[in-house]
Amino acid sequence: xxxxxxxxxxxxxxxxxxxxxxxxxxxxxxxxxxxxxxxxxxxxxxxxxxxxxxxxxxxxxxxxxxxxxxxxxxxxxxxxxxxxxxxxxxxxxxxxxxxxxxxxxxxxxxxxxxxxxxxxxxxxxxxxxxxxxxxxxxxxxxxxxxxxxxxxxxxxxxxxxxxxxxxxxxxxxxxxxxxxxxxxxxxxxxxxxxxxxxxxxxxxxxxxxxxxxxxxxxxxxxxxxxxxxxxxxxxxxxxxxxxxxxxxxxxxxxxxxxxxxxxxxxxxxxxxxxxxxxxxxxxxxxxxxxxxxxxxxxxxxxxxxxxxxxxxxxxxxxxxxxxxxxxxxxxxxxxxxxxxxxxxxxxxxxxxxxxxxxxxxxxxxxxxxxxxxxxxxxxxxxxxxxxxxxxxxxxxxxxxxxxxxxxxxxxxxxxxxxxxxxxxxxxxxxx
Amino acid sequence: xxxxxxxxxxxxxxxxxxxxxxxxxxxxxxxxxxxxxxxxxxxxxxxxxxxxxxxxxxxxxxxxxxxxxxxxxxxxxxxxxxxxxxxxxxxxxxxxxxxxxxxxxxxxxxxxxxxxxxxxxxxxxxxxxxxxxxxxxxxxxxxxxxxxxxxxxxxxxxxxxxxxxxxxxxxxxxxxxxxxxxxxxxxxxxxxxxxxxxxxxxxxxxxxxxxxxxxxxxxxxxxxxxxxxxxxxxxxxxxxxxxxxxxxxxxxxxxxxxxxxxxxxxxxxxxxxxxxxxxxxxxxxxxxxxxxxxxxxxxxxxxxxxxxxxxxxxxxxxxxxxxxxxxxxxxxxxxxxxxxxxxxxxxxxxxxxxxxxxxxxxxxxxxxxxxxxxxxxxxxxxxxxxxxxxxxxxxxxxxxxxxxxxxxxxxxxxxxxxxxxxxxxxxxxxx
Numbered sequence: 035x036x037x038x039x040x041x042x043x044x045x046x047x048x049x050x051x052x053x054x055x056x057x058x059x060x061x062x063x064x065x066x067x068x069x070x071x072x073x074x075x076x077x078x079x080x081x082x083x084x085x086x087x088x089x090x091x092x093x094x095x096x097x098x099x100x101x102x103x104x105x106x107x108x109x110x111x112x113x114x115x116x117x118x119x120x121x122x123x124x125x126x127x128x129x130x131x132x133x134x135x136x137x138x139x140x141x142x143x144x145x146x147x148x149x150x151x152x153x154x155x156x157x158x159x160x161x162x163x164x165x166x167x168x169x170x171x172x173x174x175x176x177x178x179x180x181x182x183x184x185x186x187x188x189x190x191x192x193x194x195x196x197x198x199x200x201x202x203x204x205x206x207x208x209x210x211x212x213x214x215x216x217x218x219x220x221x222x223x224x225x226x227x228x229x230x231x232x233x234x235x236x237x238x239x240x241x242x243x244x245x246x247x248x249x250x251x252x253x254x255x256x257x258x259x260x261x262x263x264x265x266x267x268x269x270x271x272x273x274x275x276x277x278x279x280x281x282x283x284x285x286x287x288x289x290x291x292x293x294x295x296x297x298x299x300x301x302x303x304x305x306x307x308x309x310x311x312x313x314x315x316x317x318x319x320x321x322x323x324x325x326x327x328x329x330x331x332x333x334x335x336x337x338x339x340x341x342x343x344x345x346x347x348x349x350x351x352x353x354x355x356x357x358x359x360x361x362x363x364x365x366x367x368x369x370x371x372x373x374x375x376x377x378x379x380x381x382x383x384x385x386x387x388x389x390x391x392x393x394x395x396x397x398x399x400x401x402x403x404x405x406x407x408x409x410x411x412x413x414x415x416x417x418x419x420x421x422x423x424x425x426x427x428x429x430x431x432x433x434x435x436x437x438x439x440x441x442x443x444x445x446x447x448x449x450x451x452x453x454x455x456x457x458x459x460x461x462x463x464x465x
Numbered sequence: 466x467x468x469x470x471x472x473x474x475x476x477x478x479x480x481x482x483x484x485x486x487x488x489x490x491x492x493x494x495x496x497x498x499x500x501x502x503x504x505x506x507x508x509x510x511x512x513x514x515x516x517x518x519x520x521x522x523x524x525x526x527x528x529x530x531x532x533x534x535x536x537x538x539x540x541x542x543x544x545x546x547x548x549x550x551x552x553x554x555x556x557x558x559x560x561x562x563x564x565x566x567x568x569x570x571x572x573x574x575x576x577x578x579x580x581x582x583x584x585x586x587x588x589x590x591x592x593x594x595x596x597x598x599x600x601x602x603x604x605x606x607x608x609x610x611x612x613x614x615x616x617x618x619x620x621x622x623x624x625x626x627x628x629x630x631x632x633x634x635x636x637x638x639x640x641x642x643x644x645x646x647x648x649x650x651x652x653x654x655x656x657x658x659x660x661x662x663x664x665x666x667x668x669x670x671x672x673x674x675x676x677x678x679x680x681x682x683x684x685x686x687x688x689x690x691x692x693x694x695x696x697x698x699x700x701x702x703x704x705x706x707x708x709x710x711x712x713x714x715x716x717x718x719x720x721x722x723x724x725x726x727x728x729x730x731x732x733x734x735x736x737x738x739x740x741x742x743x744x745x746x747x748x749x750x751x752x753x754x755x756x757x758x759x760x761x762x763x764x765x766x767x768x769x770x771x772x773x774x775x776x777x778x779x780x781x782x783x784x785x786x787x788x789x790x791x792x793x794x795x796x797x798x799x800x801x802x803x804x805x806x807x808x809x810x811x812x813x814x815x816x817x818x819x820x821x822x823x824x825x826x827x828x829x830x831x832x833x834x835x836x837x838x839x840x841x842x843x844x845x846x847x848x849x850x851x852x853x854x855x856x857x858x859x860x861x862x863x864x865x866x867x868x869x870x871x872x873x874x875x876x877x878x879x880x881x882x883x884x885x886x887x888x889x890x891x892x893x894x895x896x
Contacts, residue, residue, distance in 0.1 A: 038517055038766050040557030042510050043541060048554065050561065051505035051568075058506060070826045072803050072833035072852075074482035075489060079473050079587055080511070080573065081532075086469055101512075103534040105577060110474060123479065126471030130481065132851040136833065137482075142511065146536060156510055166837070173815050173836035180819070184826075286816030288823055335469050372503050384604050385717030388611070392719055395501045395615075402503035402567065405604035406597070420563040421503075 045149025046156050047351055053358050055368040056192065060354060061140065063188040064160060071181050073136040073162065078119035080142060084109035086122055089335075100146045112144035116161030116347065117332075124165060125336030133167040134174065140350070152321075157351035160185075165332065165343040175308045175328055175344045176280060180287040182324055182346050186312060192364075193357055194316030196323060197291045200284075201298030201309045202277050203327070205260060208269035213248045223252060228299035230256075260296045280308055291315075304329045310346070314353075317362065324348040370422030373464045374401040374457075377414040379430035381407045386434045390427060390454055399461045419444060424464050427457060476580025477587050478782055484789050486799040487623065491785060492571065494619040495591060502612050504567040504593065509550035511573060515540035517553055520766075531577045543575035547592030547778065548763075555596060556767030564598040565605065571781070583752075588782035591616075596763065596774040606739045606759055606775045607711055611718040613743060613755060613777050623795075624788055625747030627754060628722045631715075632729030632740045633708050634758070636691060639700035644679045654683065659730035661687075691727045711739055722746075735760045741777070745784075748793065755779040801853030804895045805832040805888075808845040810861035812838045817865045821858060821885055830892045850875060855895050858888060 042048045049057060065075075090096050102111035113119055116139040124131070139161040149155050162181065164174045179198060186196045206227065210220040222243040230236050240249040255263065264274040277294055284292050292310075300309040309327030314320045326346025333341045357363050374394055378387035384407050394401035402421070404414045411428075418426040428440040433451075441457050442449040452460070473479045480488060496506075521527050533542035544550055547570040555562070570592040580586050593612065595605045610629060617627045637658065641651040653674040661667050671680035685693065695705040708725055715723050723741075731740040740758030745751045757777025764772045788794050805825055809818035815838050825832035833852070835845045842859075849857040859871040864882075872888050873880040883891070 035766075037768060038553070039514065040553050040767050042553075043512060043514060043539070046510040046512065048509060050558075051507070054506050054508055057508075067826075069802070070829055070831050072831050075485050076482070077485055077488075078479060079477035081474060081477060081575075081587060083470065083474060101534060101536070103532060105532070108474070122469070122471050122473075127481075132848060134835070134837070134848075144512075156512060169837065171812075171837045171839070173812070173819075173834075173838060177819070177834065177836060180823070283816060283819070287819045335466075336471050337468060371500070381602075381604070385714060388604075388608070388714070388718045392611075395498075398501055400501050400503050403604075403608065404565070405608060406565070406600065406602045407604060408602070417563065417565075 043155070045154050047154055047355055049355070049358070052365050052368050052370075055371065056358070056363060056365055057350075057354050059368065060189045060192055061158075061160075061350065064185040064348070064350075065138075065140065067181065067185045067188050068138045068162065071136070071184075073138040073181075076120065076123060076137050076139050077141065078113075078116075078123055078139065080112055080144070081110050082113055082119060082122070084111055087111050087113065087118055098146060101144050102146070113141075114145055115143055116141060116159060117345065120161070120163060121333045122336055124341055125333040125339070128167075128337065128339055128341075133165060134170060135165045136163075137165070138162045152352060152356055154351055154355075157349065160348040160350050161345065162326075162347070163343055163345040165341050168340050168342070170342045170344065172276065172280060172308060172328070172344075173283065175310075176283040176287060178326060178344050178346050179284060179292065179310055180289050182312060182326075182348065183289050183291070185348065186324070193353060194314055194362075195291070196312045197293065197315050198284075198289070199295035199298045199311050199313065200277065200280065200292055201294070201296050201300075202273055202280075202307065203299070203305055203309055204276065204307050205270070205273040205296055206299075208267060208273045209252070209255065209263065212263070212267045212270055213244070213251060215244055215248065219244050224299065227252070227297055228301055230297045255296060260294070276308070298325075300325055300327050306330045308344075312348075317357065320353070320356065323353045371400050372402055372421050372423045373399050373461050374425050374427055375418035375421060375423035376401060376403040376427045376429065377411075377418060378403065378405070378407040379411060379414075379428065383407060383429045383431065383434050387427075387429045390429065390439065390457075393454060393458065394461065397458050397462060399458065399464075401461075415442075425461060474586070476585050478585055478786055480786075480789075483796050483799050483801075486802065487789070487794060487796055488781075488785050490799065491620045491623055492589075492591075492781065495616040495779070495781075496569075496571065498612065498616045498619050499569045499593065502567070502615075504569040504612075507551065507554060507568050507570050508572065509544075509547075509554055509570065511543055511575070512541050513544055513550060513553070515542055518542050518544065518549055529577060532575050533577075544572075545576055546574055547572060547590060548776065551592070551594060552764045553767055555772055556764040556770070559598075559768065559770055559772075564596060565601060566596045567594075568596070569593045583783060583787055585782060585786075588780065591779040591781050592776065593757075593778070594774055594776040596772050599771050599773070601773045601775065603707065603711065603739060603759070603775075604714065606741075607714040607718060609757060609775050609777050610715060610723065610741055611720050613757075613779065614720050614722070616779065617743060617755070624784060625745055625793075626722070627743045628724065628746050629715075629720070630726040630729045630742050630744065631708065631711065631723055632725070632727050632731075633704055633711075633738065634730070634736050634740055635707065635738050636701070636704040636727055637730075639698060639704045640683070640686065640694065643694070643698045643701055644675070644682055646675055646679065650675050655730065658683070658728055659732060661728045686727060691725070707739070729756075731756055731758050737761045739775075743779075748788065751784070751787065754784045802831050803833055803852050803854045804830050804892050805856050805858055806849035806852060806854035807832060807834040807858045807860065808842075808849060809834065809836070809838040810842060810845075810859065814838060814860045814862065814865050818858075818860045821860065821870065821888075824885060824889065825892065828889050828893060830889065830895075832892075846873075856892060 100111050305327040307328035311322040311325035328344045378384045391403045426442040433439045438451045694701050736758040738759035742753040742756035759775045809815045822834045857873040864870045869882045
């Protein structure tokens, strides 16, 4: 019989137990921040109707980007982000939820496209949203940024520090209006500004689209600063003021690592106001590790009620798995969590040994037993060593009789007999 | 434009925030038990190659039971349990893992079949396994049962108590051998015993398959007890002894709610020894809420190395969602976790208010701010009430100046001014 492949499909992540412990620790800390900030967790289905996932009808085309399939007559597929499901959910629960509603999702999302380096077909993303009925103050945009910032801070000893870049879509809308660009020009200029840092010839490309004069004006935003346009129109004044007030508010929330970068656009077309991205300071070659912004009319495909919001996401797999693969994360702290390996010498010692294990676990001491009890001492102590147990508790006939167990410190090799309750006291001190 | 449906696809679970908090609390406790018992978490891909999921080639037939699809030339699908991925993973990591290897998975699994009451197309399952290289003592079977038992105990205040029924496949193998049943008769008898409790005429059905004499012998197992066969053959003696020793071992581990029920078979064909199921004591009409058993040759499709194991699973969604839907779970404790709603009266109070929110969150006090600060006091206090905040912290111009905030107890209506640090002290006492 031919053996089947043991590797996961390409584009799918598989962590080692040590990596998983580190991953889970990071996620736990980030969820802690969100819980304290009063965000409710939503855990929505990974499968949605195709019509929820996309407005497009061209099945062949979207099939290459998504995982789509049919059950009976129903077309469905795996979600590619948290927003589609959130929109559907909110529209279906308008009357049960208190607005502004703070929600987060920590879930797997799926991309059907061919996997590339750093892009997975299945990945975890943390989606954070605040949703308002009809209106929502931009103060909430600042709260989201502050909350994301605290989430990154909570894991900065593991993944390093971040900085925040803040832009404003409204500024560009006002700018294009002031420059009297038509829709097509606006769209093209928008794309060029979004890609500015990656383009070799930003200005020449811009000139081709909007002409020399207007291109120079747009370029002045970057050379002379966006503030130099504050008095050119009412909308420009309002957009510039919005950014400045936003930055002041961030400061009042204790955020010191934010700067304005009006080239920040966030590709997605649904953003309408403040947009922001988080970048790694310690690993500056990484693409944005998170970001988000303000959007209008989230649920318009599901309900006539107007829901506005501000949302952000953290590419948790992207960030953590990339750094783990590059060995940038010190995993030594996560190597082994085992405090005690209990080693019964023979089956007749097993009941007493399991009583000891039970007692340790009840006291929250991470303990495992080697229960192939008839195996030699050598095999047993090798196991204890291999799993990195801090202590081995050796239990033979003598120990069962005397109720005193032999406790061996695996680092020093020192061994002494003691009562179970003294062993508990000792092991409690192991961090 | 026609609005899209807001309900999830049928067979998919969608919890309210309150239900989700309760669900997450239960999962957190169960994971705590597993961590203390030294089980490593594996979080394997939800999508596997079709050839990993099934040996069958009849695509049409298996497609009705699973979610299967194609990307490029690769057939793949969503996993239906934790065992398929585990087998592949273990076979691929034989040299990196220390055996016996304790692992758990808490993950979503998928069934493509038409949904029925209590059966979901997407559901969470907790899979727990101990894997040995070549051999594994049955002592580990007792550990798995004890660990599951502690997991259920950890949530018994929420879902009620469980009891354990223990069977032994080896007993029936020995019994059928003693009765000289052929393969076909053995298989048929096996199925009948597995379904015994659901059958109206167990004995008549059995007679039809194995004849009157042998059917009566099998029935004697239930009427006279399995122990009455202990001396009929060496294998029967060994199987009976194995059960008895197993029960003694469970007792030594502090498990008092286990009983022998030799009709327990666990449908899956891969079990080979001790099998067990957990049943709800408080909700006896529920089907088994968990179970497992011993299996041989887990990874034979992926590797020539022999891996034996004992595994168990808890149908977490099945148990919790069923009881939530029947309103059997008291969700009042999970209603709202919000301790403080901070209400700034006007945008000029927002920076100070956000400073207060920050301070509370840093002290692990769950705090949210109402940041549509220009809205009336009435709207703001209504929001605080609606989200069930224990206290409202009202911050207007006076408060910003004096640095004293108005703290309103939402249950008593009592309101007093105090410094931020006094407010922190007060709110720290809210459980």
